[in-house]
Amino acid sequence: MQKASSSSTISDQQLQRQEGLRNTKTDLAEQNFISSEKWLQLHGLKSNKLTLKQILSQIGFPHCEDYVTSLGRLVASRYADGLFPQLCRAEDGRVYNLTAKSELIYQFVECLTQAVESYKQRMEWLTSRSRQIFGVILEQCITIVLDFGGILEGEVNLCQDALIMVLQEQVAHITKFNIIQVSQEPVKWQEDATPVTEQSIAAAISWVETLTFEVTVSEVSRLHALLEAGKDKAIESIYYFVVGDVPEESKELLLQRALEIPYPIYTVSFNARGESTIAFLKDLSAKTHSRFHAFAERTDCAESPAFPAEDGDSAITGNSRKLKGKQPPGTWNPKEAVQFVSLMTSGDPHS
Numbered sequence: 001m002q003k004a005s006s007s008s009t010i011s012d013q014q015l016q017r018q019e020g021l022r023n024t025k026t027d028l029a030e031q032n033f034i035s036s037e038k039w040l041q042l043h044g045l046k047s048n049k050l051t052l053k054q055i056l057s058q059i060g061f062p063h064c065e066d067y068v069t070s071l072g073r074l075v076a077s078r079y080a081d082g083l084f085p086q087l088c089r090a091e092d093g094r095v096y097n098l099t100a101k102s103e104l105i106y107q108f109v110e111c112l113t114q115a116v117e118s119y120k121q122r123m124e125w126l127t128s129r130s131r132q133i134f135g136v137i138l139e140q141c142i143t144i145v146l147d148f149g150g151i152l153e154g155e156v157n158l159c160q161d162a163l164i165m166v167l168q169e170q171v172a173h174i175t176k177f178n179i180i181q182v183s184q185e186p187v188k189w190q191e192d193a194t195p196v197t198e199q200s201i202a203a204a205i206s207w208v209e210t211l212t213f214e215v216t217v218s219e220v221s222r223l224h225a226l227l228e229a230g231k232d233k234a235i236e237s238i239y240y241f242v243v244g245d246v247p248e249e250s251k252e253l254l255l256q257r258a259l260e261i262p263y264p265i266y267t268v269s270f271n272a273r274g275e276s277t278i279a280f281l282k283d284l285s286a287k288t289h290s291r292f293h294a295f296a297e298r299t300d301c302a303e304s305p306a307f308p309a310e311d312g313d314s315a316i317t318g319n320s321r322k323l324k325g326k327q328p329p330g331t332w333n334p335k336e337a338v339q340f341v342s343l344m345t346s347g348d349p350h351s
Helices: 002-026 026-030 036-043 052-059 102-126 127-132 153-169 198-209 223-228 248-260 273-288 334-346
Strands: 060-062 066-069 073-076 086-088 093-096 142-148 177-179 235-241 265-270 293-300 324-326
Touching: 036 102, 052 102, 066 324, 073 198, 102 127, 102 235, 127 265, 127 293, 142 153, 142 223, 153 198, 153 235, 153 265, 153 324, 177 198, 177 223, 235 273, 248 273, 265 273, 273 293
Parallel strands: 142 177, 142 235, 235 265, 265 293
Antiparallel strands: 060 093, 066 073, 086 093, 293 324
């Protein structure tokens, strides 16, 4: 009777877990605007008790070893040989005797299938539209600093399209924002961060569409624009949008004086051509305890008709569809990839 009660309890836990994964799917829109680290802590395999170790503890028990003094070594018990199916964990070589009925196994299969679908949806969302170009805006009050000092002639329309997508799809969902362009003297859209409304988003889009792009700026111009953004006490962070490469003299100056800026600086690289720029932007974001994102435009789908967007996002024009890309040189880091996989399975950034 006790065994049946235990099986029933596990089954109830599995039903609750399935319901939680279904809620993950239905509430996806609300859960999107959090960091991937937080998302994994909430919806990763570990939090749903779906890692291999957690599953094995619910469908079986470890095959025990004991130290035999006369032999001077550990000896595995043999009482379960042939009684139960066994599984050996490749990580540590530990053997588990499997005791669960097939119904419980199928419940775990369904939960894992739903978890895979949840991961897939998250990855598709992260790598689509403005998120692919700009990353995800997590704060409610921000200033975007635009640095077009390394822009090429053919990138002007692409940059405008990218910024308009960010304004329509992400900034429109936060509380306050401002935009400052790097120039000989910083060019501010508004004096301070302004509330997000339909009118303010439309005005910001019109401002972006009429921007003049300065290819040459002084080495202190970037610092002045970031310092100017840092004067606004209403914001939570600065998003530094950099097109092309950053000159060496500006890199040194920014890294030396980054801590004078009282907010995290989230760096966004657009079409960097040198790995040193990627390394610099990573260092700058790390120094201010923020995040880094990179995008390199690909033009193999340059001409496409406009079509309506899904999930409530604005329609995507033919021009904005040209904004398909990949990681630029210097972005890929195998160590970071290993950490990401560990985070996916554990849900703990410190594991």
